[in-house]
Amino acid sequence: NAGVMQNPRHLVRRRGQEARLRCSPMKGHSHVYWYRQLPEEGLKFMVYLQKENIIDESGMPKERFSAEFPKEGPSILRIQQVVRGDSAAYFCASSPAVGTDYEQYFGPGTRLTVT
């Protein structure tokens, strides 16, 4: 049973370019979460999605960031016109449902470097 997959693992972008980060949840999981981790800090919640729906995007910056989880295919976190401050590790997690005992399983992360 494959775990949460993320690609690319490392991404380098120049300022002003677009970054697309992909996340395939574990088999049977329909809930996806994105977190961001700046150096030497804990993870910060960004967005929670179910298939074709954004449930909570309270942690997303108001501009340049968007996320989707289409009916088919992986979840995508998109950052437009990247700036140096976007350099971070972005982790995706998934769970089979939301409830009392459903822990989230994390992927290996995508490390974004903006030059």
Next chain:
Amino acid sequence: DAKTTQPTSMDCAEGRAANLPCNHSTISGNEYVYWYRQIHSQGPQYIIHGLKNNETNEMASLIITEDRKSSTLILPHATLRDTAVYYCIVRVVGTYKYIFGTGTRLKVLA
């Protein structure tokens, strides 16, 4: 969500038990305590969680005080591969948002 307080760092000798404390003095009755660890910037790995009772699985034990204001994660026989940052997280039952603190950096020494 309740705030958690953990020591910044701890050392433990290989083969000995590692006891990692966590304070969550403002925890509510419907909040679970979760523990995750992050090894060398990999994705966080789930360890264990509990509500009121002590819990044990193949990785660790979780001891929650009777008033639920603090807990301790116990790794019974620490190995070098347990060197990681350990996060204690409190999450409301039925919700989904984890709020990570800065965790405890555990170093297991040979």
